[in-house]
Amino acid sequence: MLDMADGARLAVGLVERIGEETSRLAHTPLATDGAKREREERIADHAAALKAVSEELAADGLGLDSPELAAIGHRVVHGGQKFTQPTVITEEVVAELEKLVPLAPLHNPANITGIRTAMGLRPDLPQVAVFDTAFHSTMPESAARYAIDTATADAHSVRRYGFHGTSHAYVSRETAKLLGKDPSEVNVIVLHLGNGASASAVRGGRCVDTSMGLTPLEGLVMGTRSGDLDPAVILHLSRNAGMSVDEIDSLLNKKSGLIGLCGDNDMREIRRRIDEGDEQAALAFDVYVHRLKKYIGAYYAVLGKVDAIAFTAGVGENAAPVREAAVAGLEELGLVVDGDLNAVRSGEPRLISPEYARVAVAVVPTDEELEIATQSYALVSA
Numbered sequence: 001m002l003d004m005a006d007g008a009r010l011a012v013g014l015v016e017r018i019g020e021e022t023s024r025l026a027h028t029p030l031a032t033d034g035a036k037r038e039r040e041e042r043i044a045d046h047a048a049a050l051k052a053v054s055e056e057l058a059a060d061g062l063g064l065d066s067p068e069l070a071a072i073g074h075r076v077v078h079g080g081q082k083f084t085q086p087t088v089i090t091e092e093v094v095a096e097l098e099k100l101v102p103l104a105p106l107h108n109p110a111n112i113t114g115i116r117t118a119m120g121l122r123p124d125l126p127q128v129a130v131f132d133t134a135f136h137s138t139m140p141e142s143a144a145r146y147a148i149d150t151a152t153a154d155a156h157s158v159r160r161y162g163f164h165g166t167s168h169a170y171v172s173r174e175t176a177k178l179l180g181k182d183p184s185e186v187n188v189i190v191l192h193l194g195n196g197a198s199a200s201a202v203r204g205g206r207c208v209d210t211s212m213g214l215t216p217l218e219g220l221v222m223g224t225r226s227g228d229l230d231p232a233v234i235l236h237l238s239r240n241a242g243m244s245v246d247e248i249d250s251l252l253n254k255k256s257g258l259i260g261l262c263g264d265n266d267m268r269e270i271r272r273r274i275d276e277g278d279e280q281a282a283l284a285f286d287v288y289v290h291r292l293k294k295y296i297g298a299y300y301a302v303l304g305k306v307d308a309i310a311f312t313a314g315v316g317e318n319a320a321p322v323r324e325a326a327v328a329g330l331e332e333l334g335l336v337v338d339g340d341l342n343a344v345r346s347g348e349p350r351l352i353s354p355e356y357a358r359v360a361v362a363v364v365p366t367d368e369e370l371e372i373a374t375q376s377y378a379l380v381s382a
């Protein structure tokens with residue numbers, strides 16, 4: 001929960017392992033004593049999770065019945081081509097979201113459950129959907145189209161949508177602010193490197209290309225996802241390894257990327273293993289960085305002129321060796337990282353390139369919740 005007067009968080013929380021034997025709810029009421037509370041109990045589904053969160057909020061007088069609550073913002077993963085802006089949710093909108101489930105079968109149903117539960121708890125309150133795909137809807141057709149038969153693509157909505165949009169929007173704007181410029185004046189490459197990872201090319205505040213596609217599987221090497229690969233790998237595994245579509249889905253989404261390459265998906269653990277001389281971890285790191293560097297080069301070419309590249313999310317904000325390696329050898333492109341600045345640990349947006357560098361290299365902590373709240377509040381208070 002956020003206070004939109006200054007963006008301050010009033011309470012934060014997380015529910016994990018929903019539907020498993022023991023779920024875990026963590027709740028920190030920052031507006032009161034700030035003492036973290038944890039509950040370990042079975043939380044059967046997303047509806048039960050939201051009800052439990054609502055109880056925790058109520059215990060500190062911040063219940064969902066609070067008259068000061070202006071809106072509930074929902075992160076919705078897939079907006080398809082239909083939703084390119086934050087949208088006040090009505091029954092018609094929910095019906096449209098149901099139609100988009102085939103595009104995001106894991107995420108959109110959970111999002112819809114969250115929306116329905118919240119609507120049930122506060123039917124009078126505006127509920128706003130903020131779409132992970134929306135920021136990328138400005139991509140030109142040349143970047144959004146796959147080069148496959150157009151009729152087949154259109155019949156099945158097969159095109160590149162992109163994800164992590166709220167993060168790319170927020171970070172590209174904050175990067176412009178760090179440079180003392182308006183977003184319309186700068187070209188930025190945003191590298192969102194979390195467990196999921198994506199890059200985007202942002203020209204004058206508008207996304208012109210991004211690395212995720214129809215689903216969040218395309219692009220960079222991620223914690224457990226492969227990112228780019230020859231599509232014929234899927235045909236090969238189906239024909240020669242006898243794997244089913246579901247098995248290949250699980251392989252590429254859950255057993256690939258860093259975890260597939262070396263058995264770990266946490267960059268801290270991978271760096272620790274590299275320090276101990278582990279060659280498998282070193283190879284995983286190299287594959288990760290090689291792909292990242294290719295995207296930096298590609299988006300440099302797409303943009304023509306780059307003012308800044310910004311690292312964000314768990315790996316991007318914390319893993320100095322990844323930032324150093326991704327930019328190493330790109331001096332001819334004006335990209336340089338200062339070792340001392342790169343080593344600084346901070347939660348603040350900051351530059352890690354030396355003053356003389358032609359292109360600014362920045363670390364910009366992302367804040368998807370603030371972005372969702374800001375977009376939701378802007379819509380309902382307009």
Ligand code: AMP
Binds near residue numbers: 194266267268318319
């Ligand atoms: P996110 O999805 O943005 O929460 O990022 C999660 C990932 O960030 C983890 O899986 C780690 O690989 C990485 N990460 C978090 N903290 C650190 C750190 N201090 N150093 C390196 N990697 C980190």
